[in-house]
Amino acid sequence: xxxxxxxxxxxxxxxxxxxxxxxxxxxxxxxxxxxxxxxxxxxxxxxxxxxxxxxxxxxxxxxxxxxxxxxxxxxxxxxxxxxxxxxxxxxxxxxxxxxxxxxxxxxxxxxxxxxxxxxxxxxxxxxx
Numbered sequence: 001x002x003x004x005x006x007x008x009x010x011x012x013x014x015x016x017x018x019x020x021x022x023x024x025x026x027x028x029x030x031x032x033x034x035x036x037x038x039x040x041x042x043x044x045x046x047x048x049x050x051x052x053x054x055x056x057x058x059x060x061x062x063x064x065x066x067x068x069x070x071x072x073x074x075x076x077x078x079x080x081x082x083x084x085x086x087x088x089x090x091x092x093x094x095x096x097x098x099x100x101x102x103x104x105x106x107x108x109x110x111x112x113x114x115x116x117x118x119x120x121x122x123x124x125x126x127x128x
Contacts, residue, residue, distance in 0.1 A: 002072070007085035008092070010069035014043070015093040017068055021059050022047065026097040034090065036070075036083045043070055043090060 018025040028047055035041040039051035048054030055065065065071035069086050 007089040011089035014068035
């Protein structure tokens with residue numbers, strides 16, 4: 001059975017991989033509907049549509065899906081129990097990215113930039 005520490009290590013690799021191939025991926029995930037045992041609601045499913053059809057678009061292969069925390073080792077036991085440590089680890093990884101000091105600084109900078117653009121636009125040209 002997968003331990004919480006093993007799940008966190010796998011998810012750390014998977015999240016770091018997604019940081020490289022799809023920056024900001026964590027903002028596309030709805031934790032309320034995240035369900036790793038459902039191919040349309042798992043991490044890959046929420047990012048691309050369907051785990052089986054789309055995992056390669058994110059660089060996940062049959063050889064690396066388990067070590068990146070997006071699939072399970074074939075193991076005996078109820079699947080819901082096996083998925084739980086990975087599910088919890090993904091939710092932690094998402095929260096870490098969304099609520100880290102760096103994320104808050106980037107969010108504030110974007111807000112200032114957007115405000116700056118909306119308040120400092122040159123006047124529209126009038127044609128007669």
